[in-house]
Each structure stands twice: as structure tokens, then as C-alpha cells.
Amino acid sequence: MTINTTRRGFLKSAAAAGAVLLVGARPDGALAAASSETAQFNPFVKIDADGTVTAIVKHFEKGQGPATGLPTLIAEEIGLRMDQIEYEFAPSDPQVYNNLLFGPFQGTGGSTAMANSWMQYRQAGAAAREMLINAAAQSWGVAASDVTIEEGIVNAGDKSAPIADFVAAASQLEAPVEPRLKDPADFRLIGNEAVRRKDSAIKGNGQAMYAMDVHLPNQMIAMIKRPESRGGIATGFDDSASKEVKGYINATVLPNQAGVAVYAENTWAAIQARDALEVEWDMSGAETRDSDQIKAEIMDALEAEATYNVNKADVAAVSAAIEGADQVVEKTFYFPLLAHAPMEPLNCTIEQTAEGNIVLHDGSQMPTGPHMAYQQIFQLPPEKIQINTMLAGGSFGRRATPDADYQVEAALAFVVTDRSRPVKLVWTREDDIRSGYYRPAFGHKARVGLNAEGEIVGWQHQVAGQSIMKGTPFEAVVVHGGVDHSSVEGIADSPYEIPGMALGLTDTPKATSVLWWRSVGHTHTAYTMETMMDLAAQAAGRDPVEFRLAHLSDASDPDQQRKAAVLKLATEKAGWGTAPEGRSQGIAVHKSFGSYVAEVVEISGDPESGIKIEKVTCAVDCGIAVNPDVVKAQMEGGIGYGIGHVMRDQITLTSGAVDQYNFPDYEPLRIGDIAAIDVHIVPSAEAPTGVGEPGTPPSAPALANAITAMSGLHMAELPMAENGVSFV
Structure with missing residues (x-):
């Protein structure tokens, strides 16, 4: 998949193709390790062959800080500086990345990110540390108790080496079931007021990749003409005036009749064409109260x-x-x-790959919701649906609707096309304040x-x-x-x-x-x-x-x-x-x-x-x-x-x-x-x-x-x- 990032540079993924050590949890909750990315479980910690450590963050970042907090836990337990750990967002997989306080559901909300991840991420980091230490102990012929890791360097007496030297050997070891956690008295990062956010620099220099920044080749912009009052349904439309707008493609009533999708080559054309559209509404079931x-x-x-x-x-x-x-x-x-009124208006982008997979690019607060909805809409098994979680410019709860409202809108706007072109759904701020939750x-x-x-x-x-x-x-x-x-x-x-x-x-x-x-x-x-x-x-x-x-x-x-x-x-x-x-x-x-x-x-x-x-x-x-x-x-x-x-x-x-x-x-x-x-x-x-x-x-x-x-x-x-x- 190619993303056009002419306006912003995409945050470079820290995951290299040659990753050889992954530490996390199997579906049964037990810690595990594997020697390649083809493992049967999805990890919390990934260490590449060159020693790059990546935290797989299961809570999405809308400004509240898990892209800093969760890497801090792992870096603390392994023995790294904060500049020695990267992060990437977890894929949609509630069997591994579920919110432990929500049940079998992957999502961020209720101020639970740190509360439910505190022990989980510390244990994953501690397991990685012990495996690296055991690999070094075997290599050097010393007791594991004599080996430490400080600022990414493995030490034992007069011996020292970067952790990269032991990644391959560590990947062959069994992950400890109950790794020893650091004594809080030894914390160097947790509680340290000098630790700054991992995402501040990219947000300041324009490299941060928000959902709104996704521009796929040949994509269409979709906007929805919605009824003035919630509950109205579209029964027909006249797009004669919309056809006069340069960049207008076409329009169609959504399968659920909750609105009319207007497609255009760019956002401004979509706004103008939508404003020009005349829609026939059945308001018999709409909200009428003052x-x-x-x-x-x-x-x-x-x-x-x-x-x-x-x-x-x-x-x-x-x-x-x-x-x-x-x-x-x-x-x-x-x-x-x-109203919630987050600074980044709601949006997401949906595409179909050559293999028939559906990919959603979204600042997804509760990925399990749209993942389940897409299985029904596209009649696909869960493994054929991928959610690429992006940064979000705020939420305050708005991106976590129980019915996955805007993601379902995007799917409905996409499923009625021939799927040859990606569809990017964009809400204006007026849309969200007047037609939101x-x-x-x-x-x-x-x-x-x-x-x-x-x-x-x-x-x-x-x-x-x-x-x-x-x-x-x-x-x-x-x-x-x-x-x-x-x-x-x-x-x-x-x-x-x-x-x-x-x-x-x-x-x-x-x-x-x-x-x-x-x-x-x-x-x-x-x-x-x-x-x-x-x-x-x-x-x-x-x-x-x-x-x-x-x-x-x-x-x-x-x-x-x-x-x-x-x-x-x-x-x-x-x-x-x-x-x-x-x-x-x-x-x-x-x-x-x-x-x-x-x-x-x-x-x-x-x-x-x-x-x-x-x-x-x-x-x-x-x-x-x-x-x-x-x-x-x-x-x-x-x-x-x-x-x-x-x-x-x-x-x-x-x-x-x-x-x-x-x-x-x-x-x-x-x-x-x-x-x-x-x-x-x-x-x-x-x-x-x-x-x-x-x-x-x-x-x-x-x-x-x-x-x-x-x-x-x-x-x-x-x-x-x-x-x-x-x-x-």
C-alpha cells in the first residue's frame, strides 16, 4: 500500500523485516517468544536484529499519552533510555490486545489504558530482559545473576555488548512464565518528571500521521448528506446541480437510507456537490422535540x-x-x-487489496467494533479485515460509538462502489456538531x-x-x-x-x-x-x-x-x-x-x-x-x-x-x-x-x-x- 504524504512525512515504522525476537502474550495469556513475525501470537515487545526495541501499543493515541506511557513500562523493565524504544500501534486482534477491563474487546476509553496495561507491559518488558540476559550469560559463560542491562548495554563484570548481539540467541529461549519485575526503588523512567512524550517531536515538525493525512492513490472523497433531524431517511435525490461541480463523481443513497453518499475527486468538490444535492426525506421517524x-x-x-x-x-x-x-x-x-467537538473532524479511509482484504485506515478508538461490523457488511472472515490505527486529533469519547457509526458509514459508502478506488469519508465540523452524538x-x-x-x-x-x-x-x-x-x-x-x-x-x-x-x-x-x-x-x-x-x-x-x-x-x-x-x-x-x-x-x-x-x-x-x-x-x-x-x-x-x-x-x-x-x-x-x-x-x-x-x-x-x- 502506498500512501501519498506530500503534506506530511509518515512516522517511520520501527519494525524491520528481520525482527527475530517478539515477546508478548498468547491468547491464553501466557508469555511467549518467537523467532519471526509469523508467530501464532501477537507481541507487546519486538526487538529487531539491529537491537531496535519497539513497543506494540494496544491503546490508540488521541493525545492522552499511551504512546509514551506503555513504552515507558517496557523500557524501564528492559533497561533502556526512552530514546532507545520506538512504538507502533497494535493490529485489530481482541484475542491478544483486548482491554482487560472491557472483556473480549479491544478498545481505549474510560481512562483505562495505564490501569489495565500496567502489569501486562511490565511483564512483557521483564520477560524480554530475562531472555536477553540468559542469552548473554550462556554466551559469556557467566551466571545470569551477574548480568545486567543498562541503557541498552548488556554488562557482566568486564564484559559488555549491545543487546543486538544477543537477540538471535534470545529468540531460541523459552519466555519466563513469571519474570522478575523491577523493584520500584530502582525505577529510572517510571515517575521521572524529565521523561517527555514520544510523539511531541513529530507533532511539532509535521511528521505525525493522523487519519486525516491518509491519501491513497486514486482515492475518492465521500461526504454524507444527512437529514436535519436524527432519524430521517433518504428516499431519493436530484444531483442535477451537483453535476455542475468540477470534480463531482456521483451520489447514491446509502444501503441503510441514513443519508446520501456524495463522491468527488477532492474534499472541496465533495462539500460543494453535497451542498448542491437535493434530497427527498422521509421524516416520519425523526426526532421532532425542541x-x-x-x-x-x-x-x-x-x-x-x-x-x-x-x-x-x-x-x-x-x-x-x-x-x-x-x-x-x-x-x-x-x-x-x-458536543464532543474534537479538533480533528471525523474521517477514515477504506480500501480493498488485490487479495480481497478490506483495510481501514482510522484513528480507531475501539477497533473491535468496526472489525465486527465489517465482517457482516463485507461477508468476510475476521482475518480478511485489517485496521491500520492512526493518531487521532482528539476524541473525548466521540470516536468510540457502540455502533461504530462513521466507520460503518465509510463501509456502506465503499461497498456500493466497484471497490476499484479507495474511499475516504470526511465529516466537516458542522457535520459532527449538527449530526453527531x-x-x-x-x-x-x-x-x-x-x-x-x-x-x-x-x-x-x-x-x-x-x-x-x-x-x-x-x-x-x-x-x-x-x-x-x-x-x-x-x-x-x-x-x-x-x-x-x-x-x-x-x-x-x-x-x-x-x-x-x-x-x-x-x-x-x-x-x-x-x-x-x-x-x-x-x-x-x-x-x-x-x-x-x-x-x-x-x-x-x-x-x-x-x-x-x-x-x-x-x-x-x-x-x-x-x-x-x-x-x-x-x-x-x-x-x-x-x-x-x-x-x-x-x-x-x-x-x-x-x-x-x-x-x-x-x-x-x-x-x-x-x-x-x-x-x-x-x-x-x-x-x-x-x-x-x-x-x-x-x-x-x-x-x-x-x-x-x-x-x-x-x-x-x-x-x-x-x-x-x-x-x-x-x-x-x-x-x-x-x-x-x-x-x-x-x-x-x-x-x-x-x-x-x-x-x-x-x-x-x-x-x-x-x-x-x-x-x-
């Missing part, structure tokens, strides 16, 4: 008895405790639909009762919104007893010790198509929990930090203690309570994806003339911070993502059609919106947990609490800019 109707349905559900008693509480007893309390704090919240709309109603001493005696919490997981292949895993846990995560499993908690959930009809969004349910549950904790503290006349710590006081509960520790560190580093005159501070702390994050937002100005976010101080406990530089970057990105959306973003519908279209009316965070972010990592010996998403949940409530502390204004409906707050 945003106000959707909101009303959710609010009505909050006032009715919940469908599911999530924590099996005695609701009547909790309600009675609140009614008899000395003070009651009550608020109703509404969270609108939100969204963070679901949710409502919360929380009532908190306090006694005369300012202690919580009851907390009644109703949640209503659109289930993400129901009706998807993930329903069996995430939905139990009718409860979609992603709707209530962050409340149902909160580490806070809250007496008399009753949690109810009601599902409401989905608006257009909903999908997980960076931090999933925590995007709205953290906001409700943390702003309510502030309001309860205020009613009790107590400092909000001290009030939270009082509900994290169980010394025998590691969950509470880790959450309390990040809270203390963030407030210490932010100078809690000592903000300069004219500034206010807000605090929020939340656990998500196994990690604990506390954030203090410091602001100046006022809601009417404009608020300026002066500083965000963050403390994170994510277990062992494999790459502290990456951890800090992910906290910064998550903070910006959360605050940027809560400030001014929402997706609204008119008669089922999305009103917003691009960044002018769905405005992302701007570089000047936050003056400074300061991140502090809690030292830990715990296994690594997620960092891609946990920075997002506390950011919005910390900002909201700062605004309340400044002005008394409580933001129960979002976005803030639509509800009484302006920003400078």
Missing part, C-alpha cells in the same frame, strides 16, 4: 417517584429525616446536551437536611436523564437491575460518608443520539454533589473544606483518606482562605476512574461585568504517576475542557434539528480563559489509575463555588453564560 420539551420531560421526571431506587434506601425514612431537620438545603439542576441532558434534584450542629441527617437525590448504555452492546456489563450506572456514578459510589442517603433514577427518552463524553456521568454528578456540599457547608456556617473533611474522616477507609489527602494538598498549594483582595476561591473534590482530584479555582471580577479565572490549583492522586509530565498535561486539559464547556456551551434543538453548527456558536475554551493552572501529584505506591478524564469533573463545580462565594449567585442551570454570568 430543547424546552426535553428539559420539561426531565424536570417532570424529577418531581415524580423515581423508577429505580439505586441504593435500596428507605426513601420514606430519609424523607422524614429531612423534613424533621433544622435546616433543609434544596436545589434542582439542569445539564444540557453537549452528544453528552446526554440530565436533571438532578437534591435535598439535604442538617441538624442544629450543622451535620447532615439526610440526603435525598433524584436523577433523571438519558441512558447512554441501554440499547448498546455495553448494556449487559454496565446496566444492573435496570440502573445504568453511568447515570449515577459519582453519587452512588461517592467516598463521602453521608448518613441517610437515598438515590433515585429515572430514564427519559433520548434526544437525538447520546454518548459518553469526557468523564461520562461524572460531568453532571460531580457538579451536583460538590455544589451541594458547598451550600450545605454555608447553611451550617462551616468552612467548605472543613465540612468536606468531616465527611472523609474514617481513618480505616482508604477511599476517604485518599480523597481527603488531595483536598488538603490542593487547598495548601492554593493558599485556601488567603486569596488577594478582590478575589474569591471555590473548591471541589471528586473521585472518578479510580483517581482522586481536588481543584481550587480563584477568580476576580463579578458576574455582571465579567469574571476572570485567575488560577486553578489541582491536586491528583492517580496511584503511581508513570509519566508525571503526561499526568500534569492531562489534568490541565481536563480542567480546560470542563470549565470551557460549563462557561458557555450547550446543544439545543428546534423541531429536532441542532441549532449550533461550528465554533462561532459552540465556542471551545480559549487560551486566555484561564490565566494559570498549577498541578500537584500526590506521591503514591498504588497501581496507576486514570488521568485522561478525572481532571474534568471537579473543574466546573469549583468554578461555580467560587462564583457563589463571590456573589451569592448559585449556578443550578448551565451553561453559565446563559444564566447570569459573563466572562472576560
Whole structure:
């Protein structure tokens, strides 16, 4: 396959044809080695005859760092510098490269990349090290215990040689079943703040190869004309005007009638031809509701008895405790639909080889999904389908739809052709914002009762919104007893010790198509929990930090203690309570994806003339911070993502059609919106947990609490800019 890279140079593959040592896992999970790439298993570590070490990365890179983190684990265990290890993305093979937390499914998401790969990649690296050491010991006639590898050099007394000298011999040895892992005290790369990302240079110099950069010889560009409202189907079209566009090829209704595929020689011609196309739509099954109707349905559900008693509480007893309390704090919240809006619009390229294989070039977040779909669409066995995973310019969950939406679109646009020309499917940003998938709309109603001493005696919490997981292949895993846990995560499993908690959930009809969004349910549950904790503290006349710590006081509960520790560190580093005159501070702390994050937002100005976010101080406990530089970057990105959306973003519908279209009316965070972010990592010996998403949940409530502390204004409906707050 030839790729035209006139605009960018393709990242050179580190895999040489003469690879002679591969170490990884067989389908049964046992470590194994082989002497050629024709082995029956797919490895995690590959060492070429010249000593080049390559990490086979099973999690795709969308900016969150696995192309650095996973090679770090292998380099640490073998004994390499970071410049001595390369990486390449794994092929689609869930038997070997499955996400251990997803079951028999290969995919990246839920901030699981490091959490599920931590031991797997360390063991693979350690196995390679021991095989090289044993080969050197045999060659030199010394004890294996006397051999070490440091910075890619094998040493034993006065003998030394590069690892390349022992690759061939090592390939003939049995892989150890239980290789010895490095003592954390001996780590040189893991936890080293000086280790920088492996992909920074190529992204800076233009060599990075994103899916959008794939240009196959003789390819066609395909764009889809979609209905204004989700659910409409195409019944016919008139392309008379499209034929006047230079570069237009033809158009056809997709086999599923979800739209009309327009083919052209280049992207601009495809856009113009699609705009000129006249399509006949059957809208009888389309979404017709306005945003106000959707909101009303959710609010009505909050006032009715919940469908599911999530924590099996005695609701009547909790309600009675609140009614008899000395003070009651009550608020109703509404969270609108939100778009993902990654910087690289959706795209992928599909071709058929001379052997009849189907090849998909894609920034594929969950390759098992399109792989399975393509078996059905093309009626081919799995080995005849290849997915070439590229870098992705962001995702925030959008590239991981349960129905592999855009990859299936590409397949349908390709399967109706004669397959002689590759087809590159391109979405514009307007396509994704107007016809994509969204963070679901949710409502919360929380009532908190306090006694005369300012202690919580009851907390009644109703949640209503659109289930993400129901009706998807993930329903069996995430939905139990009718409860979609992603709707209530962050409340149902909160580490806070809250007496008399009753949690109810009601599902409401989905608006257009909903999908997980960076931090999933925590995007709205953290906001409700943390702003309510502030309001309860205020009613009790107590400092909000001290009030939270009082509900994290169980010394025998590691969950509470880790959450309390990040809270203390963030407030210490932010100078809690000592903000300069004219500034206010807000605090929020939340656990998500196994990690604990506390954030203090410091602001100046006022809601009417404009608020300026002066500083965000963050403390994170994510277990062992494999790459502290990456951890800090992910906290910064998550903070910006959360605050940027809560400030001014929402997706609204008119008669089922999305009103917003691009960044002018769905405005992302701007570089000047936050003056400074300061991140502090809690030292830990715990296994690594997620960092891609946990920075997002506390950011919005910390900002909201700062605004309340400044002005008394409580933001129960979002976005803030639509509800009484302006920003400078």
C-alpha cells in the first residue's frame, strides 16, 4: 500500500523485516517468544536484529499519552533510555490486545489504558530482559545473576555488548512464565518528571500521521448528506446541480437510507456537490422535540417517584429525616446536551487489496467494533479485515460509538462502489456538531437536611436523564437491575460518608443520539454533589473544606483518606482562605476512574461585568504517576475542557434539528480563559489509575463555588453564560 504524504512525512515504522525476537502474550495469556513475525501470537515487545526495541501499543493515541506511557513500562523493565524504544500501534486482534477491563474487546476509553496495561507491559518488558540476559550469560559463560542491562548495554563484570548481539540467541529461549519485575526503588523512567512524550517531536515538525493525512492513490472523497433531524431517511435525490461541480463523481443513497453518499475527486468538490444535492426525506421517524420539551420531560421526571431506587434506601425514612431537620438545603439542576467537538473532524479511509482484504485506515478508538461490523457488511472472515490505527486529533469519547457509526458509514459508502478506488469519508465540523452524538441532558434534584450542629441527617437525590448504555452492546456489563450506572456514578459510589442517603433514577427518552463524553456521568454528578456540599457547608456556617473533611474522616477507609489527602494538598498549594483582595476561591473534590482530584479555582471580577479565572490549583492522586509530565498535561486539559464547556456551551434543538453548527456558536475554551493552572501529584505506591478524564469533573463545580462565594449567585442551570454570568 502506498500512501501519498506530500503534506506530511509518515512516522517511520520501527519494525524491520528481520525482527527475530517478539515477546508478548498468547491468547491464553501466557508469555511467549518467537523467532519471526509469523508467530501464532501477537507481541507487546519486538526487538529487531539491529537491537531496535519497539513497543506494540494496544491503546490508540488521541493525545492522552499511551504512546509514551506503555513504552515507558517496557523500557524501564528492559533497561533502556526512552530514546532507545520506538512504538507502533497494535493490529485489530481482541484475542491478544483486548482491554482487560472491557472483556473480549479491544478498545481505549474510560481512562483505562495505564490501569489495565500496567502489569501486562511490565511483564512483557521483564520477560524480554530475562531472555536477553540468559542469552548473554550462556554466551559469556557467566551466571545470569551477574548480568545486567543498562541503557541498552548488556554488562557482566568486564564484559559488555549491545543487546543486538544477543537477540538471535534470545529468540531460541523459552519466555519466563513469571519474570522478575523491577523493584520500584530502582525505577529510572517510571515517575521521572524529565521523561517527555514520544510523539511531541513529530507533532511539532509535521511528521505525525493522523487519519486525516491518509491519501491513497486514486482515492475518492465521500461526504454524507444527512437529514436535519436524527432519524430521517433518504428516499431519493436530484444531483442535477451537483453535476455542475468540477470534480463531482456521483451520489447514491446509502444501503441503510441514513443519508446520501456524495463522491468527488477532492474534499472541496465533495462539500460543494453535497451542498448542491437535493434530497427527498422521509421524516416520519425523526426526532421532532425542541430543547424546552426535553428539559420539561426531565424536570417532570424529577418531581415524580423515581423508577429505580439505586441504593435500596428507605426513601420514606430519609424523607422524614429531612423534613424533621433544622435546616433543609434544596436545589434542582439542569445539564444540557453537549458536543464532543474534537479538533480533528471525523474521517477514515477504506480500501480493498488485490487479495480481497478490506483495510481501514482510522484513528480507531475501539477497533473491535468496526472489525465486527465489517465482517457482516463485507461477508468476510475476521482475518480478511485489517485496521491500520492512526493518531487521532482528539476524541473525548466521540470516536468510540457502540455502533461504530462513521466507520460503518465509510463501509456502506465503499461497498456500493466497484471497490476499484479507495474511499475516504470526511465529516466537516458542522457535520459532527449538527449530526453527531452528544453528552446526554440530565436533571438532578437534591435535598439535604442538617441538624442544629450543622451535620447532615439526610440526603435525598433524584436523577433523571438519558441512558447512554441501554440499547448498546455495553448494556449487559454496565446496566444492573435496570440502573445504568453511568447515570449515577459519582453519587452512588461517592467516598463521602453521608448518613441517610437515598438515590433515585429515572430514564427519559433520548434526544437525538447520546454518548459518553469526557468523564461520562461524572460531568453532571460531580457538579451536583460538590455544589451541594458547598451550600450545605454555608447553611451550617462551616468552612467548605472543613465540612468536606468531616465527611472523609474514617481513618480505616482508604477511599476517604485518599480523597481527603488531595483536598488538603490542593487547598495548601492554593493558599485556601488567603486569596488577594478582590478575589474569591471555590473548591471541589471528586473521585472518578479510580483517581482522586481536588481543584481550587480563584477568580476576580463579578458576574455582571465579567469574571476572570485567575488560577486553578489541582491536586491528583492517580496511584503511581508513570509519566508525571503526561499526568500534569492531562489534568490541565481536563480542567480546560470542563470549565470551557460549563462557561458557555450547550446543544439545543428546534423541531429536532441542532441549532449550533461550528465554533462561532459552540465556542471551545480559549487560551486566555484561564490565566494559570498549577498541578500537584500526590506521591503514591498504588497501581496507576486514570488521568485522561478525572481532571474534568471537579473543574466546573469549583468554578461555580467560587462564583457563589463571590456573589451569592448559585449556578443550578448551565451553561453559565446563559444564566447570569459573563466572562472576560
